[in-house]
Amino acid sequence: MAIQQKLSLMIPGPTPVPEKVLQALGKHPIGHRTKEFQDLVERTTKNLKWLHQTKNDVLTITGSGTAAMEAAIINTLSKGDKVICGDNGKFGQRWVKVAKEFGLNVIKVDAKWGSPLNPESFKQILNDDFNKEIKAVILTHSETSTGVINDLQTISSHIIAHKKALSIIDCVTSIGACDVPVDEWGLDIVASGSQKGYMMPPGLSFVSMSQKAWQATEKSNLPKFYLDLKSYKKSILNNSNPYTPAVNLVFALDESLKMMKEEGLENIFKRHSRHKLAVSDAAITLNLKLFADKNHLSPSITAIELEDIDAEVFRKKIKEDYDILIAGGQDHLKGKIFRIGHLGYVNDRDIISVIAAISNTLLDMGKISCNQAGEALKIAMKDLKTI
Amino acid sequence: MAIQQKLSLMIPGPTPVPEKVLQALGKHPIGHRTKEFQDLVERTTKNLKWLHQTKNDVLTITGSGTAAMEAAIINTLSKGDKVICGDNGKFGQRWVKVAKEFGLNVIKVDAKWGSPLNPESFKQILNDDFNKEIKAVILTHSETSTGVINDLQTISSHIIAHKKALSIIDCVTSIGACDVPVDEWGLDIVASGSQKGYMMPPGLSFVSMSQKAWQATEKSNLPKFYLDLKSYKKSILNNSNPYTPAVNLVFALDESLKMMKEEGLENIFKRHSRHKLAVSDAAITLNLKLFADKNHLSPSITAIELEDIDAEVFRKKIKEDYDILIAGGQDHLKGKIFRIGHLGYVNDRDIISVIAAISNTLLDMGKISCNQAGEALKIAMKDLKTI
Numbered sequence: 066m067a068i069q070q071k072l073s074l075m076i077p078g079p080t081p082v083p084e085k086v087l088q089a090l091g092k093h094p095i096g097h098r099t100k101e102f103q104d105l106v107e108r109t110t111k112n113l114k115w116l117h118q119t120k121n122d123v124l125t126i127t128g129s130g131t132a133a134m135e136a137a138i139i140n141t142l143s144k145g146d147k148v149i150c151g152d153n154g155k156f157g158q159r160w161v162k163v164a165k166e167f168g169l170n171v172i173k174v175d176a177k178w179g180s181p182l183n184p185e186s187f188k189q190i191l192n193d194d195f196n197k198e199i200k201a202v203i204l205t206h207s208e209t210s211t212g213v214i215n216d217l218q219t220i221s222s223h224i225i226a227h228k229k230a231l232s233i234i235d236c237v238t239s240i241g242a243c244d245v246p247v248d249e250w251g252l253d254i255v256a257s258g259s260q261k262g263y264m265m266p267p268g269l270s271f272v273s274m275s276q277k278a279w280q281a282t283e284k285s286n287l288p289k290f291y292l293d294l295k296s297y298k299k300s301i302l303n304n305s306n307p308y309t310p311a312v313n314l315v316f317a318l319d320e321s322l323k324m325m326k327e328e329g330l331e332n333i334f335k336r337h338s339r340h341k342l343a344v345s346d347a348a349i350t351l352n353l354k355l356f357a358d359k360n361h362l363s364p365s366i367t368a369i370e371l372e373d374i375d376a377e378v379f380r381k382k383i384k385e386d387y388d389i390l391i392a393g394g395q396d397h398l399k400g401k402i403f404r405i406g407h408l409g410y411v412n413d414r415d416i417i418s419v420i421a422a423i424s425n426t427l428l429d430m431g432k433i434s435c436n437q438a439g440e441a442l443k444i445a446m447k448d449l450k451t452i
Numbered sequence: 453m454a455i456q457q458k459l460s461l462m463i464p465g466p467t468p469v470p471e472k473v474l475q476a477l478g479k480h481p482i483g484h485r486t487k488e489f490q491d492l493v494e495r496t497t498k499n500l501k502w503l504h505q506t507k508n509d510v511l512t513i514t515g516s517g518t519a520a521m522e523a524a525i526i527n528t529l530s531k532g533d534k535v536i537c538g539d540n541g542k543f544g545q546r547w548v549k550v551a552k553e554f555g556l557n558v559i560k561v562d563a564k565w566g567s568p569l570n571p572e573s574f575k576q577i578l579n580d581d582f583n584k585e586i587k588a589v590i591l592t593h594s595e596t597s598t599g600v601i602n603d604l605q606t607i608s609s610h611i612i613a614h615k616k617a618l619s620i621i622d623c624v625t626s627i628g629a630c631d632v633p634v635d636e637w638g639l640d641i642v643a644s645g646s647q648k649g650y651m652m653p654p655g656l657s658f659v660s661m662s663q664k665a666w667q668a669t670e671k672s673n674l675p676k677f678y679l680d681l682k683s684y685k686k687s688i689l690n691n692s693n694p695y696t697p698a699v700n701l702v703f704a705l706d707e708s709l710k711m712m713k714e715e716g717l718e719n720i721f722k723r724h725s726r727h728k729l730a731v732s733d734a735a736i737t738l739n740l741k742l743f744a745d746k747n748h749l750s751p752s753i754t755a756i757e758l759e760d761i762d763a764e765v766f767r768k769k770i771k772e773d774y775d776i777l778i779a780g781g782q783d784h785l786k787g788k789i790f791r792i793g794h795l796g797y798v799n800d801r802d803i804i805s806v807i808a809a810i811s812n813t814l815l816d817m818g819k820i821s822c823n824q825a826g827e828a829l830k831i832a833m834k835d836l837k838t839i
Contacts, residue, residue, distance in 0.1 A: 072482060079481040079699055090700060091478025094466035094653045095459060096777050127655055128515045129695040132678045167675045260696060266481045268514055268655050268698030287675070288554045291519045308516040309647060311655030311698065312466055313477060390483050 075419055076392040077209045077238055077366045078260040079267055080409030082317075086265060089320040094312045102312065103304040105319055110301060112322035113271060116240065117255060118330075119247035123273045124297040125318070127311040130237045130258030133270035135163055136292040137233045137254045141281035142200055144168035149190055149230075151175075151182045151204030151220075154211040155395045156235055160203045167287055172199075178211050178398070179368070181361040184219040191227040200281075201231040207239040210395045212357040212368035212404060214239065221250045231281055237261055240271075241325065242337045242408055243364040253278040259314065262333075262365070264321045264410040268314045274298075337364040339452035340407040340416050343445040347420045350441040351433055356402045365408035368394075376403040379426065387422040413449045420445050462806055463779040464596045464625055464753045465647040466654055467796030469704075473652060476707035481699045489699065490691040492706055497688060499709035500658060503627065504642060505717075506634035510660045511684040512705070514698040517624045517645030520657035522550055523679040524620045524641045528668035529587055531555035536577055536617075538562075538569045538591030538607075541598040542782045543622055547590045554674055559586075565598050565785070566755070568748040571606040575613075584616040587668075594626040597782045599744040599755035599791060601626065608637045618668055624648055627658075628712065629724045629795055630751040640665040646701065649720075649752070651708045651797040655701045661685075724751040726839035727794040727803050730832035734807045737828040738820055743789050752795035755781075763790040766813065774809040800836045807832050 074081045082090075095101055106125075113123040126132055142148065148169050150161045153176035164171050174186045187202060202224045206217045217234060224232045231253040236245050240255070241262020247255055253275040260267035272294060282295055296307040325333060344367045345355055356368035371379060380391050380403045394402040405419055424438035461468045469477075482488055493512075500510040513519055529535065535556050537548045540563035551558050561573045574589060589611045593604045604621065611619045618640040626632050627642070628649020634642055640662040647654035659681060669682055683694040712720060731754045732742055743755035758766060767778045767790045781789040792806055811825035 072480065074481065074483065076483050078696060079484065082481060087478045087480065091474045093459065093474065094461065094469060094647070096461065096463050096466065096779075097654070098779075099777070128519065128678065129697070131695040132515065135678045163677045166677045166680075258696070260481070260699075266698065266700040267484070267696045268701055290550045290553045291515065291522045291679070293553075308518040309465060309645070309654045310516070311653065311701070312647075313653040314655055314698070314701075390486070392483075392485075 071388055073389040073415060073418065075406045075411070075415065076390055077404065077406040077408055078258070080260060080264065080406060081411065082266055083264055083321070083324060083410050085324065086317045086320045090266065090313050090317040092313065092316055097306060097309055097312055105315055106301070106304040106306070109315060109318050109322060110304070112326060116322065116325060117245070117247045117273050118249065119273055121247060121273050121275045122298060122301065123271055124294060124301060125310065125315070126270045126272065126292065126297070127268065127308070127314070128270050129267060130235070130256060130270050131159070132292060133256035133258065133272045134160065134235055136272055136294055137256050138163055138167055138169070138203070139285070139287040139289045139292060140294045141231055141233070141254065141278055141285050142167070142169060143284065143286040145170055146200040147172065147198045148201045148203055149174055149187060149199060151215065153180060153182050153213060153215070154178050154205065154208035156205040156209055156237070160205065160235065164203060179213060179356050180358050181213050182215045182220070184216050184223060187220050188223040191223050191230065194227065197227070197229040199227065199230045201233050203233040205235040206245065207236070207242070207363040207365055209238045209366055210398070212363045212366045213361050214243070214363045215361070217245070218250050221252060225251045231278055238363065238365040238408060241333060243334050247273055259318065262409050263318065264324065265314065265317050268311050269318060334364070335452050337407065339449055340411060341367065342452065343416050343448040344405055344407060344420065346448055347441040347445040350444050351424060351427060351437055366404050366406050368402045368404045370402050374430065375400050379403060382426050383422050386426070387418070389419055389422050391419070416449065417442065417445060458775055460776045460802060460805065462793045462798070462802065463777055464791065464793040464795055465645070467647060467651065467793060468798065469653055470651055470708070470711060470797050472711065473704045473707045477653065477700050477704040479700065479703055484693060484696055484699055492702055493688070493691040493693070496702060496705050496709060497691070499713060503709065503712060504632070504634045504660050505636065506660055508634060508660050508662045509685060509688065510658055511681060511688060512697065512702070513657045513659065513679065513684070514655065514695070514701070515657050516654060517643060517657050518546070519679060520643035520645065520659045521547065521622055523659055523681055524643050525550055525554055525556070525590070526672070526674040526676045526679060527681045528618055528620070528641065528665055528672050529554070529556060530671065530673045532557055533587040534559065534585045535588045535590055536561055536574060536586060538574070538602065540567060540569050540600060540602070541565050541592065541595035543592040543596055543624070547592065547622065551590060566600060566743050567745050568600050569602045569607070571603050571610060574607050575610040578610050578614040578617065581614065584614070586614065586617045588618040588620050590620040592622040593632065594623070594629070594750040594752055596625045596753055597785070599750045599753045600748050601630070601750045602748070604632070605637050608639055612638045618665055625750065625752040625795060628720065630721050634660055646705065649796050650705065651711065652701065652704050655698050656705060721751070722839050724794065726836050727798060728754065729839065730803050730835040731792055731794060731807065733835055734828040734832040737831050738811060738814060738824055753791050753793050755789045755791045757789050761817065762787050766790060769813050770809050773813070774805070776806055776809050778806070803836065804829065804832060
């Protein structure tokens, strides 16, 4: 078994990591109660706020994105609280599961997998909540399981109009991939994870907390210790952590945020946008069916439905022949779709490579003509040059 | 600020990390739902069992040691459950805090900081529990804040005699430093963290669970999601993880466990034992006062009490002059003690260096004679050669 060959990671996480970030990761650790580490925490916290486009606190947790999602709920809500959960994919479902585990009273707003959530459904329920019983609206911005992006800006405007409810948003595959202006959109709690747009390995997660979110923590009665965000807030005032953080991952975070600042938010968003466009246009040219609604394609992942080919066989062939790892479908979509991650440290060549690999595999299977393969590359190239 | 000079880490965590482990850490990540990663999980799980000397499940969590401690409690106990908590230092105190946060009914067995817990106190309470109301006995094996090791073997024998109560043990600074034969001592739940005897950076924690512990999970009604160990158990059957694990830290774990196997448990324990002896004998020779009871010195950390010198000033001088980072006292011991970590990837030269640095600093302050400094080195050398 060779762990390390020349793998191209095109799954929605872990995503590829730049050499500079890996080198930072591989440094000798330092003490986490030292001035040097405080300086690091100060800088990464400042840069996390930049990335979130917010003045809110952005806290770093050692744990996966799910830890950040759980933290959002257990710190601001109490057993029996009424909440709305958006559910149009596996990660929407996870929100429902977490909310129910902690005894919340969940009103589900769902949509078919592959379709976006309807902002009007949220508006309706929030408008009808005359007694202001709804404590939070919880949803996933970019639904990684289906490649759909939900209209967070509009949904957030309805939450703000309600005045009482908090917004709790999974931005795991949208932060660092498309515009998520936390302050401008008035998002209360935003959860994300390091192995995504952050161009880092997994192991850290992030929670952005508004003033309104902090106020809600005062009323929350759910038990918590490791994920008690008040202890993180208290520590961050001293650029520190309540428990030993994953020091080397913080080295990596520092480096990756520096690289993101050098590229600039607008360029990062443009890059993801053109990669999304190139992949989806090429797929259509290859007679492949996009699983997600064409007008709501996630900037970070494209899901493709295969009709007469087993998607697991297809993606295994791409892995074997080209050492490109693409993702399969989750749950009932296993074998039916494959998903191309174009999130984080991905360049134009990676996009052209995956399109070429898919085209070649379809050619090999006798599913397309050489002309179609060429057309797919041509349209992708055009997209890559125009944004 | 230079993060990376030639720092010698002699704090109780993060501990020094071997180059091979850092190199593994700095590799490009791979997909966590792949055969390659399953192979890694299979091997690390097998080697974790070897390290724990157990046939029990040993689960890996992305999070700090505190996450593992919380997991032990919330998975096996319910609100109102009666438990005994041993408290003779900061980490014992933390157990009490976690237990209380989750609504447990805590009977405290305490001892002065610097003294070991008295096994007889546990025996008494457990013997008197005729109705078998005590659900768990929770304690810290090696108390990092004071440098005391508690007599876990004897305490565990009393827990076993009770028949009903589970043992929940923080072995964060004992696993990989001294003998903790989980099966032989009948330990139900053992929590530990990567930045200690594992010779790894922080970010992973480990929980060993006996059959009796798994049975207790069926009755536990505390809410949990990220730290729900049943989902980890279900995943481990497939050599997988319920949520995206810190892939690169698992690369590092694989490498560090291989190194530990090459050295062998007996040699690892001997190394820690001779380092403990050398440091404590040298300290006494330098007229320094051991903070912990001489018969209960932790294999991983030696705490030294200073009478007419500010311990913070002392350790800052050692850092500035020799780039050796030693730890200060925590809470009320700040300024009163300093702590020398000799845990994990520490060799005889590191021990001689720290003794020489301390001796030189005391010489510089006019606190000892040259003869004493030489005697300290001599006795340390003798200890290093005899075990």
